[in-house]
Amino acid sequence: MFETYEERMRQMKLYVIGIGPGGEEQMTLRAVRALEKCDCIAGYRLYLELIADLIAGKEQIQTGMMREVDRCTAARDAALAGKTVAVVSSGDAGVYGMAGLMFELCEGKDIDIEVIPGITAACSGAAVLGSPLTCDFAAISLSDLLTPWEVIEKRVLHAAQGDFAMALYNPASKKRTDHLRRVCDIILTIQPPETICGLVSNIGREGESYQLLTLGKLRDTPADMLTTVFIGNSRTRVISGRMVTPRGYRGV
Amino acid sequence: MFETYEERMRQMKLYVIGIGPGGEEQMTLRAVRALEKCDCIAGYRLYLELIADLIAGKEQIQTGMMREVDRCTAARDAALAGKTVAVVSSGDAGVYGMAGLMFELCEGKDIDIEVIPGITAACSGAAVLGSPLTCDFAAISLSDLLTPWEVIEKRVLHAAQGDFAMALYNPASKKRTDHLRRVCDIILTIQPPETICGLVSNIGREGESYQLLTLGKLRDTPADMLTTVFIGNSRTRVISGRMVTPRGYRGV
Numbered sequence: 001m002f003e004t005y006e007e008r009m010r011q012m013k014l015y016v017i018g019i020g021p022g023g024e025e026q027m028t029l030r031a032v033r034a035l036e037k038c039d040c041i042a043g044y045r046l047y048l049e050l051i052a053d054l055i056a057g058k059e060q061i062q063t064g065m066m067r068e069v070d071r072c073t074a075a076r077d078a079a080l081a082g083k084t085v086a087v088v089s090s091g092d093a094g095v096y097g098m099a100g101l102m103f104e105l106c107e108g109k110d111i112d113i114e115v116i117p118g119i120t121a122a123c124s125g126a127a128v129l130g131s132p133l134t135c136d137f138a139a140i141s142l143s144d145l146l147t148p149w150e151v152i153e154k155r156v157l158h159a160a161q162g163d164f165a166m167a168l169y170n171p172a173s174k175k176r177t178d179h180l181r182r183v184c185d186i187i188l189t190i191q192p193p194e195t196i197c198g199l200v201s202n203i204g205r206e207g208e209s210y211q212l213l214t215l216g217k218l219r220d221t222p223a224d225m226l227t228t229v230f231i232g233n234s235r236t237r238v239i240s241g242r243m244v245t246p247r248g249y250r251g252v
Numbered sequence: 253m254f255e256t257y258e259e260r261m262r263q264m265k266l267y268v269i270g271i272g273p274g275g276e277e278q279m280t281l282r283a284v285r286a287l288e289k290c291d292c293i294a295g296y297r298l299y300l301e302l303i304a305d306l307i308a309g310k311e312q313i314q315t316g317m318m319r320e321v322d323r324c325t326a327a328r329d330a331a332l333a334g335k336t337v338a339v340v341s342s343g344d345a346g347v348y349g350m351a352g353l354m355f356e357l358c359e360g361k362d363i364d365i366e367v368i369p370g371i372t373a374a375c376s377g378a379a380v381l382g383s384p385l386t387c388d389f390a391a392i393s394l395s396d397l398l399t400p401w402e403v404i405e406k407r408v409l410h411a412a413q414g415d416f417a418m419a420l421y422n423p424a425s426k427k428r429t430d431h432l433r434r435v436c437d438i439i440l441t442i443q444p445p446e447t448i449c450g451l452v453s454n455i456g457r458e459g460e461s462y463q464l465l466t467l468g469k470l471r472d473t474p475a476d477m478l479t480t481v482f483i484g485n486s487r488t489r490v491i492s493g494r495m496v497t498p499r500g501y502r503g504v
Contacts, residue, residue, distance in 0.1 A: 162410030
């Protein structure tokens with residue numbers, strides 16, 4: 001398949017691509033061009049469906065949500081076999097995406113990994129709500145599948161003590177229905193129940209919706225795994241129906 | 253200029269657009285299409301130069317770096333006069349961008365503000381380094397022009413105590429040369445000097461470069477305003493010359 005060693009080396013290219021919240025319009029041109037170069041695309045089924053037109057006719061490696069390691073191992077092996085491979089994540093490739101795992105799986109292999117960033121839910125969800133993350137913020141996943149729950153609780157507490165605005169990823173799943181409530185109770189030990197919060201669901205996809213509410217009310221509001229939760233800091237307020245954390249230009 | 257009130261209302265549209273780190277290739281298609289619709293583009297000169305081809309022939313509102321309020325007020329007034337206006341920020345429109353200020357300036361006016369997110373430096377810089385922000389992270393600006401220095405110190409301390417990876421924006425300027433050193437000294441009270449850190453300069457632009465180093469060494473390394481600094485958490489390590497925070501899939 002390869003004429004020379006150098007030629008083979010040129011083929012060992014693996015892209016990890018963040019496709020943003022959903023669909024081609026929210027990808028960068030750089031991401032689109034990289035996908036076009038690839039023979040083989042690996043990703044969670046839902047994400048591949050979002051970019052179906054772009055990857056039509058290409059080999060696809062699909063597995064369900066919980067099979068990340070299998071999928072990424074298969075992608076690595078396809079790259080080692082000489083294919084030009086893309087591993088796609090929704091949102092950004094780095095933030096809760098597959099980039100870290102691909103570096104781990106390719107350690108010691110001669111594969112050139114190029115990470116192509118995408119719009120993460122902290123940014124795409126914030127844009128729907130207004131501008132809740134104008135200043136310093138913390139991104140925290142409430143999933144305890146890969147992070148111990150005590151670590152999550154500790155991070156939420158420190159983020160509240162530091163008066164960070166927060167973007168909370170994976171606020172709930174079918175098995176974890178009370179994580180958001182428990183986290184709100186931690187924040188309520190620091191911040192008042194009137195703190196402005198926001199929920200955004202199906203960001204950038206069909207059915208996109210958002211809701212502004214107080215921290216006290218958020219505590220009793222159900223969320224699902226397609227929702228990103230935003231917690232304001234001490235200066236966040238509602239302006240014309242949107243959630244805004246002022247930067248401070250106007251001395252506010 | 254307008255036939256009917258309804259027609260005028262349709263004109264009162266203002267986009268706040270994140271153009272990503274630099275140049276059209278790193279913008280989303282949604283951002284490009286919005287710019288095409290606009291009559292008038294407001295932004296810092298350097299950012300408008302990055303997208304010069306896209307906005308050729310359009311009215312431009314440029315002011316220097318420190319004149320954000322003047323520029324955004326002029327953009328609002330152009331929208332009120334019936335123009336379709338875009339205010340552009342580098343990176344994301346929300347994160348340290350102009351979205352928050354535009355909502356403040358347009359409060360009480362009949363202007364429909366649409367925020368179009370872009371790739372923020374936390375994500376674009378992370379992609380250059382490897383995957384330092386795979387898990388929970390905090391974004392903190394070290395500029396004390398709009399945030400009191402004590403607040404910045406408090407946030408850095410809590411981010412370190414929470415074992416967040418960190419993306420530090422605006423680590424220095426001509427007037428502020430010691431902020432990064434002071435912040436490293438705070439983190440060093442919590443994390444060991446061997447903690448993996450990274451610097452990325454001119455992300456996505458000509459002259460892009462990066463450097464991996466330890467926290468102990470970062471303390472004595474100069475940075476400038478075109479650099480974004482990444483601080484690893486307790487699990488961040490170097491894999492094949494890149495900075496990687498494992499997500500935990502492999503039980504690491």
